[in-house]
Amino acid sequence: MVTATEKKLLMKGNEAVGEGAMIAGCRHYFGYPITPQNELTAYMSRRMMDVGGTFIQSESELAAINMVLGAAAAGARAMTSSSSPGISLMQEGISYMAGQQLPAVIVNVARGGPGLGSIGPAQSDYFQAVRSGGHGDYHCLVLAPSTVQEMMDFTILAFDLADRYRNPALVLTDGLLGQMMEPVVLRQPDQRKPIDKPWALTGCKGRGPREIKSLYLDLDLHEAFNQCLQEKYARITQAERRCEHFMTDGAKVLLVAYGIAARICKAAVVTARSNGQAVGLFRPITLFPYPTPELQQAARGIQAVLVVEMSCGQMVEDVRLALGSTVPVSFYGRSGGNVVVTEDVLAQVQELL
Amino acid sequence: MKTVFARPESMKSTPMHYCSGCGHGIVHRLIAEVIDELGIRERTVCVAPVGCAVTAYNYFNFDVCEAPHGRTPCVATGIKRVHPGNLVFSYQGDGDLAAIGTAEIIHSANRGELITAIFVNNGTYGMTGGQMAPTTLLKQKTATTHMGRDAKLAGYPIKISEMLAVTPGSAYIVRGSVHSPKNILKAKRYIRTAFQTQLDGLGFSLVEVLSSCPVNWRITPTQSNRYIDEVVTKEYPLGIIKDVSKPADAT
Ligand SMILES: Cc1ncc(C[n+]2csc(CCOP(=O)(O)OP(=O)(O)O)c2C)c(N)n1
Numbered sequence: 001m002v003t004a005t006e007k008k009l010l011m012k013g014n015e016a017v018g019e020g021a022m023i024a025g026c027r028h029y030f031g032y033p034i035t036p037q038n039e040l041t042a043y044m045s046r047r048m049m050d051v052g053g054t055f056i057q058s059e060s061e062l063a064a065i066n067m068v069l070g071a072a073a074a075g076a077r078a079m080t081s082s083s084s085p086g087i088s089l090m091q092e093g094i095s096y097m098a099g100q101q102l103p104a105v106i107v108n109v110a111r112g113g114p115g116l117g118s119i120g121p122a123q124s125d126y127f128q129a130v131r132s133g134g135h136g137d138y139h140c141l142v143l144a145p146s147t148v149q150e151m152m153d154f155t156i157l158a159f160d161l162a163d164r165y166r167n168p169a170l171v172l173t174d175g176l177l178g179q180m181m182e183p184v185v186l187r188q189p190d191q192r193k194p195i196d197k198p199w200a201l202t203g204c205k206g207r208g209p210r211e212i213k214s215l216y217l218d219l220d221l222h223e224a225f226n227q228c229l230q231e232k233y234a235r236i237t238q239a240e241r242r243c244e245h246f247m248t249d250g251a252k253v254l255l256v257a258y259g260i261a262a263r264i265c266k267a268a269v270v271t272a273r274s275n276g277q278a279v280g281l282f283r284p285i286t287l288f289p290y291p292t293p294e295l296q297q298a299a300r301g302i303q304a305v306l307v308v309e310m311s312c313g314q315m316v317e318d319v320r321l322a323l324g325s326t327v328p329v330s331f332y333g334r335s336g337g338n339v340v341v342t343e344d345v346l347a348q349v350q351e352l353l
Numbered sequence: 354m355k356t357v358f359a360r361p362e363s364m365k366s367t368p369m370h371y372c373s374g375c376g377h378g379i380v381h382r383l384i385a386e387v388i389d390e391l392g393i394r395e396r397t398v399c400v401a402p403v404g405c406a407v408t409a410y411n412y413f414n415f416d417v418c419e420a421p422h423g424r425t426p427c428v429a430t431g432i433k434r435v436h437p438g439n440l441v442f443s444y445q446g447d448g449d450l451a452a453i454g455t456a457e458i459i460h461s462a463n464r465g466e467l468i469t470a471i472f473v474n475n476g477t478y479g480m481t482g483g484q485m486a487p488t489t490l491l492k493q494k495t496a497t498t499h500m501g502r503d504a505k506l507a508g509y510p511i512k513i514s515e516m517l518a519v520t521p522g523s524a525y526i527v528r529g530s531v532h533s534p535k536n537i538l539k540a541k542r543y544i545r546t547a548f549q550t551q552l553d554g555l556g557f558s559l560v561e562v563l564s565s566c567p568v569n570w571r572i573t574p575t576q577s578n579r580y581i582d583e584v585v586t587k588e589y590p591l592g593i594i595k596d597v598s599k600p601a602d603a604t
Pocket residue numbers: 402403404405406422445446447448449450473475477478479480481486
C-alpha cells in the first residue's frame with residue numbers, strides 16, 4: 001500500500017537505480033557512457049550536482065572502477081554503472097576490491113555479447129557476475145531486479161549488503177529494465193547511523209596507520225586469507241539468499257527465471273493457469289548467493305523444470321547443479337539482444353505437460 | 354647531545370627490502386621528511402603502485418592504499434574526492450605511470466585533480482626482472498631488448514612529464530634525481546613544493562625522480578649514479594618543467 005507520505009513517480013529503470021543510490025546515501029559516482037545505461041550516468045551527474053556530491057565522467061571503465069575503489073577505501077558509499085563491455089573492463093578492479101574487502105555497488109545494465117555484441121537487452125553476463133568475473137577465488141553479491149521498483153530497492157539493498165559484508169555488490173539487470181518506465185514508490189532514506197568503517201583510510205589522526213591491500217607475499221598467509229573470504233561467502237550464503245515463488249502451489253511444470261525473463265515468465269504462468277495448466281515460477285533474486293535449497297524445495301514433486309534466460313544457457317547450469325537428476329531440466333533462451341516471448345514460453349511448457 | 358639525524362616520524366622502523374643502491378629508499382625518506390616538516394602525517398594518504406614499491410605501507414607511517422598496476426592516480430582521485438582536506442599522493446614507477454597507466458595519469462592531470470604523483474623513473478621494470486620500460490634509453494640493454502633498445506622495433510624513450518605539463522590542469526611538473534647529495538636536496542625541495550601545490554589547491558602536481566636500479570642495469574651503485582649524471586640526464590633534463598605559481602615570461 002502506498003501511504004500518504006510516500007511519493008509515487010514515473011521513472012525509467014536506469015533513473016530508479018540512480019535515485020536508489022541517492023537514497024542509500026551514495027555521494028560518489030564514477031562512470032563512462034555506454035548504451036543502454038546512459039540515462040543513469042546522466043542522472044547521476046545531475047543529482048550529484050544538486051547535492052554537492054562527486055560525479056566524474058572518467059576516461060574509461062578501468063578508471064571509473066578504480067576511482068570507486070579509492071572512494072570505497074576512503075570510507076564512502078561509492079558506485080559505478082556500465083553495460084557488458086564496460087563491465088568486462090572493470091573486472092580487474094572488482095577482483096582487487098574483493099581481495100581488499102572493499103564495499104561498493106556496480107550496476108550492469110547488460111546487453112548482448114560477446115564482443116561489442118548488440119545494444120539489445122541480454123542476460124549473458126550471468127557467469128561473469130556469479131562466478132568471479134576477474135581473477136582469483138572470490139564472489140560478488142549479485143542482485144537481479146525484475147521491476148523498476150526493484151531497480152531502486154535492490155540498489156539500496158546492494159549498498160547495505162556491501163557495507164555489511166565488506167564486499168563488492170553487483171546489481172545485474174538489462175537494457176530492457178533500464179529503459180522501461182514504471183511508477184515507483186520513492187523510498188525514504190535510512191535514518192539509522194551509517195555502519196562504522198574502522199578500516200577506512202581517512203588519515204591516521206589519533207590512531208595507527210592503516211593499509212588496504214590484497215597482496216600476501218607469504219603463501220600460507222594468502223591461503224589463510226582466502227579461507228577467511230570463503231568463510232565470509234558461506235555466511236553470506238547462509239543469511240542472504242532471496243527468491244520469489246510465483247503460483248508454485250500444485251505446479252507440475254516449474255519455470256525458473258530471473259530478472260526481466262522472470263517477469264515475462266510470470267505472464268506465461270498467469271495465462272497457463274487460466275487455461276487450467278499447473279505451471280509455476282521460481283525466481284532467484286540473489287544470484288550470488290544462489291537460492292539452491294529453496295529451489296530444491298520448490299522442485300519437489302515437480303514433473304519438469306524449464307529454465308528461461310535471455311542467453312544461450314548460463315543459469316541453467318546452476319539449476320542442474322542444484323537439482324541433479326531429481327527432475328528433468330530443459331532450457332529455452334533467446335540471445336543477441338532478443339527478448340524471450342510469452343507465446344514461446346507457453347509452447348515449451350506445452351511440450352512438458 | 355644534540356640529535357642531528359633520526360628516522361622521520363612518517364617512516365616506520367621496518368628495514369627496507371630494496372636492493373643496495375636502489376633509489377626507492379631515498380625517495381621514501383625524502384617524502385617522509387617533507388611530510389614531517391609540513392606537519393601533515395595524520396592527514397596524508399599514499400597510494401602505492403604495483404612495482405618494487407608495492408609494499409610501501411611497510412615503510413610509511415601513515416595510511417596507504419594498494420592500487421592495481423597503473424590505476425594508482427584513479428585510486429588517489431577517489432580518496433581525494435572523499436577527503437579533500439587530506440594530502441593524497443600516488444607513488445609510481447615508470448611502468449606503472451608511463452606504460453600501463455598512461456591514460457590514467459594524463460586524465461588525472463588534465464582534470465587538475467588535486468593529487469601529487471611521485472614518479473620514480475629508473476628506466477626499467479625493476480620488480481619483474483629488468484624488462485624495457487617506455488622510459489628505457491635507446492641502445493639500453495634490458496631483459497627484453499637484448500641488443501639494446503632499437504627505436505624501429507620498440508619506439509623512443511617517452512617524456513611523460515613534458516606531456517603532462519601541456520595539460521592545462523597540471524600546476525607543477527618537475528624532474529629531479531637522487532644520484533648525488535646535491536640532487537637529493539633539490540629533489541626534496543621539489544617534493545615539498547609539489548605537496549604545497551596540492552595543499553594550496555593549485556592543480557595536479559608531479560615530481561619525476563631519476564633513480565637507479567643497479568641490479569637490473571648490471572652495474573654497481575656508484576657506476577649507476579655516474580650513469581644517471583652522464584647519460585640519463587641528457588635524455589631527461591633536470592629542473593622545473595611547469596610551475597603555474599611562477600609565470601614563465603612576464604615580458
Ligand atoms: C596488470 C598487471 N600486469 C603486469 C604486472 C606485472 N608487473 C608487476 S610490477 C611491473 C612493472 C614494474 O615496473 P615499474 O612500474 O617501473 O616499477 P619498478 O619495479 O621499476 O619500481 C609489472 C609489469 C602486474 N602485476 N599486473
